[in-house]
Amino acid sequence: MAHFNYDPAVIGRVFEDTEPVVVETQQIRDYCAALGEDDPIYTDQEAARLGPFDTLTAPPSYVLILRTGKDFLGHIPRLANNMMDAGRDLDLLEPVRAGDRLRLVSQIKEIYEKTGRSGPMAFVIVRSTVLNQNQQVVAHIDHHFIQRNR
Amino acid sequence: MATTLDLHCHSEASDDSRAPVEAYLKWIALHRKERPLDGIVLTEHRQFNAAADYRTLEDKYGLLILNASEAETDYGHMLVFGVNRDIMRRFDFKNIRLPAQELIDGVAELGGAVVPCHPGRPTVGLCEYYAHAPALSNVVAVERFNGGSRRGEEERAAALIEQYRYRATGGSDSHLVSLIGLCATRFESNVRTSEELVAELKGGNFTAVDFRPTRQPVPRAGAAE
Secondary structure (H helix, E strand, O other), X not given: OOOOOOOHHHEOOEEEEOOOEEOOHHHHHHHHHHHOOOOHHHHOHHHHHOOXXXXXXXXXXXXXXXOOOOOOHHHOOXXXXXXXXXXXXXXXXXXXXXXXXXXXXXXXXXXXXXXXXXXEEEEEEEEEEEEOOOOOEEEEEEEEEEEEOO | OOEEEEEEEOOOOOOOOOOOHHHHHHHHHXXXXXXXXXXXXXXXXXXXXXXXXXXXXXXXXXXXEEEEEEEEEEOEEEEEEOOOHHHHHHOOOOOOOEOHHHHHHHHHHOOOEEEEOOOOOOOOOHHHHHOOOOOOOOOOOEEEEEOOOOOOHHHHHHHHHHHHOOOEEEEOOEOOHHHOOOEXXXXXXXXXXXXXXXXXXXXXXXXXXXXXXXXXXXXXXXXXX
């Protein structure tokens, strides 16, 4: 990189695999209440049985409340003295069903550099893959971090 | 027949945009009175997607969609039009310190054209580099109107264009759907392909156009009617 240096070996290295957490029906209901989501396929067991997944599922963004490990931020290569959260991209692949056991497997997906009005910036993309108890990939969450020297 | 194109916009293929190409076209279709565009040129950051095929969308909306790139150089950001296999082989668009003069000359030699964009912008615009480095040669045009400009940036661009007698283009630099077509370039000929676009840029028969609404000053609270 022109302005920022890092070890290319960090790309793709898994640094975290969290303990599975069970998706409880009440948690889904609480999440829906917090969002104002009232679609019965998320809140009503009977309605959900008639829906596309035969059972109660969580709204798609539910996976964003899954917690990464305590040292998650510590594993992000520091390329500059200032780092900020630049948002997350979510790619949903499987429904989250009540009773699922979900875990997050996180790795550095990509590091690249660009220049903007404020000068050079490094972008670090961390991918957390959400897996269920059947080892199915439920979602990819790409966390974007911007780093720059100020 | 004249052709008006937004020469600078980013779709969701760029890392900092979430605008789907079709959403741009829908917006243009809805706002043709205020922004009378014939098409757009996608200038994704640091990349060129040679496989992109927008013919279905072009037919559906009756708009031209061309592909280009926004490269980063040692003189700031530059739009590269008419990108082809030879250009891609010679230049690595991921390199954020591409040598500008080499890019301008090499791209021209291989059938394309380079237009420095938002020249008045700090850090990424030509003006800042001209303050301490020699002026570039063989510049076919620079971007005069940019929909993302902040205060002072367009004045600096205008002064640069006047000083060096550059030709001027316009583009929205849109990263959001509603900003598409705020600025554009009007070509006096019918442009239908990237090759024709490059020929027109080199020929110089075009003008930068600005479709941004003029803002009315907000009256101060308590001011007399």
